[in-house]
Amino acid sequence: MTASSEAKNRYANAPRRADWTIDQDWASYSPAEHDRWNRLFARQAKLLPGRACGAFLDAKRKLELSRAGIPNFEELSERLAAITGWRVVPVAGLIPDDAFFAHLAGRRFPAGAFIRPEEELDYLSEPDVFHDVFGHVPLLADPVYARFLESYGKGGARAQQRGQLHNLARLYWYTVEFGLIREPEGLRIFGAGILSSPGETCFSLEDSSPNRIGFDLSRIMRTNYVISDYQQTYFVIDGFEQLLEQCYQDFDALYEALAKQGDLSPDQIVAGDRVITKGDMHY
Numbered sequence: 001m002t003a004s005s006e007a008k009n010r011y012a013n014a015p016r017r018a019d020w021t022i023d024q025d026w027a028s029y030s031p032a033e034h035d036r037w038n039r040l041f042a043r044q045a046k047l048l049p050g051r052a053c054g055a056f057l058d059a060k061r062k063l064e065l066s067r068a069g070i071p072n073f074e075e076l077s078e079r080l081a082a083i084t085g086w087r088v089v090p091v092a093g094l095i096p097d098d099a100f101f102a103h104l105a106g107r108r109f110p111a112g113a114f115i116r117p118e119e120e121l122d123y124l125s126e127p128d129v130f131h132d133v134f135g136h137v138p139l140l141a142d143p144v145y146a147r148f149l150e151s152y153g154k155g156g157a158r159a160q161q162r163g164q165l166h167n168l169a170r171l172y173w174y175t176v177e178f179g180l181i182r183e184p185e186g187l188r189i190f191g192a193g194i195l196s197s198p199g200e201t202c203f204s205l206e207d208s209s210p211n212r213i214g215f216d217l218s219r220i221m222r223t224n225y226v227i228s229d230y231q232q233t234y235f236v237i238d239g240f241e242q243l244l245e246q247c248y249q250d251f252d253a254l255y256e257a258l259a260k261q262g263d264l265s266p267d268q269i270v271a272g273d274r275v276i277t278k279g280d281m282h283y
């Protein structure tokens, strides 16, 4: 069966529930699909030691993600729920923001059930099962990170009411998707968008092009981001506790202030930034 005949996302028309979840129908994955997961997994597993944060590598072991083939969400959720109560729920692809936030607030991570086609091995147009399960799920086994993502989900509805979802989405982008963390041995990766991308795994830590700046909530919420390429700026947290603490402040006051301040472009360095590395933007 050639790649072209394989539906780009064979779950696209799967019957879905009101909460946008579908059935993973794990038995329907083809040997080619399982093999593609194994190749993506093997490639990242070689790159991540010494680059991924300790909590990610520990959790990947604890959740036995190295078993061959695309994980069965039910079985994976049994193992994950035993640690932090989170579950992985199958969706066909991107779901509306309110449904997404509602799942996070309920400790359910919506994961795309489809696996990218062969011709998109290195470029992802929509989050697939490898990005979501390999990139996002392991850190849900970390109790502090698990609480942060739940409270992030709970903050969604408030942001939507205020028409400031873009501010909250930037926090998600520069932490959950593309965040770096300071560890005793040096900078490490916790963002799922980086952990599931071989190129950005090296670029984010080792390239001289991007900026690396200390975490600051309102600074991040003002900063636009690049969707279709490597990030021009990475923000660095000191620990998941720092992220969680940030969630316990008065977001209304923050949104008030943000509404009066202009947005920043992805490559900017501004006064007050704790600059770890100033990028030469050669990329």
Ligand SMILES: C[C@H](O)[C@H](O)C1=Nc2c(nc(N)[nH]c2=O)NC1
Pocket: 091, 093, 094, 095, 096, 097, 100, 110, 111, 112, 127, 168, 169, 170, 172, 173
């Ligand atoms: C909320 C977040 O900023 C972003 O808008 C969304 N992300 C996702 C989503 N839906 C899925 N399945 N996966 C995501 O990562 N819907 C909305």
Ligand SMILES: [Fe+3]
Pocket: 127, 131, 132, 136, 177, 192, 193
């Ligand atoms: Fe993601």
